[in-house]
């Protein structure tokens with residue numbers, strides 16, 4: 001069955017799955033055991049949220065697929081995630097910088113999604129926002145700590161912001177399928193979130209004595225399936241087992 | 251008959267432990283939301299809701315419910331998962347909170363997480379051992395997604411705090 005707004009569901013689900021997979025790379029490598037655990041927990045939340053969206057797609061498409069089919073059997077060009085989640089982790093400052101920017105956008109995205117006409121997305125947003133509050137707080141604390149920490153932590157944080165800023169813009173744009181969902185009262189207008197995003201991010205950066213680079217050309221295309229080379233590598237690792245041993249189960 | 255069996259099943263469900271906090275059962279946790287009889291398909295539907303989206307215990311809980319009920323001769327059981335309304339620590343019973351405290355886990359404050367959290371406001375949490383509120387948060391994420399790690403400034407013991415959600 002043709003599912004309406006499938007691409008819209010996939011944009012959210014893929015963004016969460018890829019970021020969850022990226023953060024999982026820190027498991028066993030965190031700078032401190034508490035951070036190892038924290039990022040693994042955040043990753044689990046994202047993967048759980050993505051799973052519930054894929055399950056809902058499977059239910060609505062009714063083609064006998066499971067959530068695993070969407071995660072493991074689609075190629076990079078079929079993924080609809082924003083580019084920011086596929087770029088490599090870098091050092092801890094870069095990972096945290098991405099977490100902070102992402103959680104700030106995602107929190108307000110979910111706040112708006114709670115008012116969606118789609119009852120599943122409504123429930124999804126009400127559930128997820130509670131978790132994302134903790135993610136936001138965790139990353140914000142680290143921005144302040146690194147910004148106001150040693151000369152090295154401050155330098156690394158500023159470098160991280162310089163490196164990844166070009167990927168922040170795409171979160172606050174609307175792709176064609178997002179426009180369709182907005183027109184039906186189902187989707188969130190990401191452009192309208194920019195003002196709140198800028199206000200919060202600027203205030204926290206000011207307190208941390210760092211700044212976002214000005215006049216950056218913003219990269220986009222991920223939500224349309226145009227990805228960087230990095231996504232292929234994540235998918236290769238994540239999908240290897242299902243591709244090599246089709247239908248294998250735990 | 252269906253009503254009598256439903257009452258029994260609610261009792262039986264108290265035998266299903268939370269795999270991560272086995273002193274609490276799934277009823278005390280507020281994970282089981284509903285129990286419905288489907289006359290057409292002759293099946294019981296146990297409706298559960300996850301504490302956290304990524305809670306790795308959900309699959310185990312689903313299997314445990316089916317297993318425990320099967321042992322008690324209730325075999326036609328389906329477990330459905332719903333997200334809405336979202337689980338909140340406010341659904342935990344007072345007995346459950348007391349059980350947590352007695353095993354060294356500080357129970358969640360009543361009144362689910364508020365927006366103050368966004369700006370870094372942290373509530374005063376009492377040490378489950380000595381009741382001192384001179385405690386500090388070591389990490390927002392503890393041994394499981396639902397707990398934070400704290401340390402007591404008076405008895406100096408570290409402890410888990412069951413976060414409000």
Ligand SMILES: [Zn+2]
Pocket residue numbers: 377378379380381382402403404405406407
């Ligand atoms: Zn104490």
